[in-house]
Amino acid sequence: MDFYHICFFLFYFFVKPTSPQLLINVKNQGGDVMQENITANVSEDTVTLEFLRLDGVYVSQLVDFTNEVEAMKVVIPGEEELGQFGYQTLCFLSHAAQADFIAPDAMAKLRQKNPGTVRVAEEDKGWRQSTATAWGGRAVRLLSAAAARHCAAARDRVYLRAADLARWPPRPGLDPSSPGSAVTPFPEHALTSDSSDGKPAVPPCLTETDSSKECICHLELCVNWYPCGLKYCKGKPQGGLSYRCGIKTCRRCHRQQYYVRRRDVCYSHT
Template sequence: MISISIVKYKYLALRVLFLFNVLSSVHSQLLINIQNQGGEVIQETITSNVSDDLVTLEFQRTDGTLISQFIDFKNEVKVLKALVLGEEERGQSQYQVMCFVTKFIKGDFISADAMSKLRQKNPSTVRIPEEDKGKETITMTSWIHLNKSTPITRHLSGLCSEAVDATFVRDIDVKSWAELPGSSISSLEAATQLFPDSLISHCSEVTSFWAPCLCTLEMCIGWYPCGLKYCKGKPDQSMGNGQNVANYRCGIKTCRKCTQYVYYVRQKQQCLWDE
């Protein structure tokens, strides 16, 4: 944990590291201007790595929160990483980093290969999603031991290195990964630790800053390519009857989605926004 007085420096360092990773691999990158629900325009960076079958989406919210969404298509893993600034006026001189690891549902995001082929005719245009997928609530059940997280994805320990005690997963997703070829339920379970088996209240209902509680953090991805569009081609007259029509890819479908994560914190002090 680092003083908020150097958070800007830390943010710049994270950006430099992110760009270094982009330049040191065979990546394709898009910068997208989007309008959030409050009317503000923010910029998303979407990077695809075709060789490793990865996509990363990154942006900074207007409140300073840095959001990174990482998708590992090969292992069917999605990671939502949040760097949340402390509230100085409430005595918080530190920021927090949390990682929420879930099973990626195929079809929720276009492939890394398709992503790498996207181009913008007008890069300065402010984009608005075609479909709002609403809000989903996901309740995490366990912590992940980053030093044992390779069976989930080998990228997790590096991506969430600042969230050693705040990388979360659901038991239902662990069981789903175990069904993938080459996976082992024993190695996956060894990488996780269940939250304490006790009834605790939501942080909004707890008065003591030092009591454990269930924290809620909502994060929205305001624009992302959630599918491909296909158009019908002209009939192939060479076939005689002209009935043979081939479909071709003619664009992308874009979506917006919010996710509300519920997870265990050892102290309400780690969840002051949930009041």
């Protein structure tokens, strides 16, 4: 691990927010153990889950329940051998109906009887693929104040999909086709295939060798453990009422695809 990764590691584990957190030891599919931090903010109606991958990639997922916004922030360290220095912050916005986290008030009540236990999710929800169609830019502030703070470091690297825009309630400035829109669509040719052979008009960055050419970058990440539902048990025969008696836990992987104007700005860690 180089000096940069050591500094990033120390920052993550010792410079923590003051909000109460649930710290979970989680085993990934490779058998490695990582620590996840889960914070529920009842007053803002948000839940945040964050962790540091073993390759130095930091992931922070925020769900704003009131505004139905999910914001996945990813901080990717550059690879010096590829001429990438420093780090890159990305943020992917989507409609929160797919997040399937339990609500903040329920999350805030979770406690661990054995904090040192290594957790494994009960259900694997597989892969969710998302292809961005636009830069979010100023749109994130119109969608969610909490998400805007969460994604602030990403600046012009906030991405979203037209399909998700259609699911949120209409708001001034969120129509990509309107003048002065806060949303900037990707170039049209980046969203279509070459009609002559059916191949994508813009190639994947994995196959593009010219660092100055445009391409489609992809990023894969997995959230190996999160509370995705509540469990209910039946009461005694006399009462017959059910009561909350635990949580259901899930694993979900994400495959994000997005357009970049230059191959050399695609910091792709899979």
